[in-house]
Amino acid sequence: xxxxxxxxxxxxxxxxxxxxxxxxxxxxxxxxxxxxxxxxxxxxxxxxxxxxxxxxxxxxxxxxxxxxxxxxxx
Numbered sequence: 263x264x265x266x267x268x269x270x271x272x273x274x275x276x277x278x279x280x281x282x283x284x285x286x287x288x289x290x291x292x293x294x295x296x297x298x299x300x301x302x303x304x305x306x307x308x309x310x311x312x313x314x315x316x317x318x319x320x321x322x323x324x325x326x327x328x329x330x331x332x333x334x335x336x
Contacts (some may be wrong), residue, residue, distance in 0.1 A: 266308055267326040267331065268315070271296045274322040281323060285314040297322065 268288065270281075277295035281288075288304040292298045294324075315323035315334045325334040 264279065265304075265328045267313060267328075267330075268299055268311060270299060271322045271324070271326045272296045274320050275318075276320055276322075278319050280317045281314040284317060285310050289314065297328075 270289070273295075275296045277291055277297070279291055279297070281297050282290055285306040287302050288300060288311050289297050290300055312325060312334055315321075315325050321335055323334070324332065327333050
C-alpha cells in the first residue's frame with residue numbers, strides 16, 4: 263500500500279478511543295479526549311491503521327496513500 267497519510271477530524275471525533283485500542287502506536291487521546299496522531303505513527307502495520315479507521319464510530323479518521331488518493335473512506 264505504501265506510505266499512508268492519516269488524519270483525524272477533531273470536530274467529528276467523540277473520543278471513543280477505538281482507534282487507540284486497535285492502533286496504539288498511531289493514535290492516542292489528548293487532554294480534550296480527542297484522538298491525535300502520534301510521532302511514532304507508522305509503527306503499526308498499515309492494515310491495523312486501516313482497521314482502526316474503519317471502526318471509528320463517527321468516521322473521523324481519513325487515510326490517503328502516498329499519491330494523495332483517499333484510501334478510507336472511499
